[in-house]
Amino acid sequence: MKVVGWHASHELYPPSELLRLARRAEGAGFTAGMCSDHFHPWTPQQGESGFAFSWLGAALQATRLSFGNVCCPFMRYHPAVVAQAAATLAEMFPGRYWLAVGTGQALNESITGWAWPTKAERRARLREAVDVIRALWAGETVTHTELVTVTDAKLYTRPAAPPLLFGAALTAETAEWVGSWADGLLTVGHEPDGRRAVVEAFRRGGGAGKPMVVQAAVGYAPDEDEAWRDAHARWPVAGLGQDLLQDAPTPDQIAGPAGKVRAEDLRGKLRVSADLARHAEWLRGDFAAGFGAVYLHFVGRGPERFIDAFADHVLPAC
DSSP: OOEEEEEEOTTTSOHHHHHHHHHHHHHHTOOEEEEOOOSSOSSTTTOOOOOHHHHHHHHHHHOSOBEEEEEOTTTTSOHHHHHHHHHHHHHHSTTSEEEEEOOOOHHHHGGGOOOOOOHHHHHHHHHHHHHHHHHHHTTOOEEEESSSEEEEEOOSSOOSSOOOEEEEOSSHHHHHHHTTTOSEEEEEOOOHHHHHHHHHHHIIIIITTSOEEEEEEEEOOSSHHHHHHHHHHHOGGGGSOHHHHHHOOSHHHHHHHHHTOOGGGGBTTBEEOSOHHHHHHHHHHHHHTTOSEEEEEEOSSOHHHHHHHHHHHTGGGO
16 A cells, blocks of 8 residues: 655644644545654754644544654653653554654753764664563563663553664665664655665665655745745755764754755755656656655645645646
């Protein structure tokens, strides 16, 4: 089954507005949802950053959509707290919640005062955190004293079946590693060659037969120039390198470089077009590449216009 989902961008909208938009997306024909999980927005100009786990409970209650989020489960969050939060959502809404985990960004995680670890250490911490989360979901009493510390933790409220645990990967190298331990892959929209490399690496690493989902950042307006102008104004971070996005500790430190990004720098990194047939073509390419679900992250202005236009012209063409 091909799923076209709607992404709730906590960086761009207050949570009350996102809840209203989630209902509108469901009514328009989107069949699933996901949301970002930040403490800070990428830049001060984006202006918002609601708490994902609180919002997810409301969104799951207010709609019949499935939902998931991506978090780093070992700094700002402790893995036992992530396990409990996810288990509670999955118990209340069976089969409708999934969790994705990744190595995070200093932007969100360094607020706890920890020194920001190297990528290798973050990977090691993530792998330990995944084992802790799975053990808690299985009903075990967990004590773990390596990079991640847990003492005598046990979850007394658990769902009948644990949620799917996806691994987030932006590169082929990470996708191959994720394939060895995750229930599925979550990645972002790529050009065809990059998308193929990530898929092949995930399958090579042990992910063959596992579900794959992709989040695609899109811009749309009836006028092409307007579509690019709005996407550039609201999501210039797509033009920045991953080293900066992972290691910068505050929105202010990202804002300066983001202000130098030009609209032309975003071509090939955002899916921006006034042509709704082109948007449908991008989605068909994702499904042909093996993804079972595509979550559309609208980064322009006029979210209602986006939802309604895609419901009328893009969803039926996929």
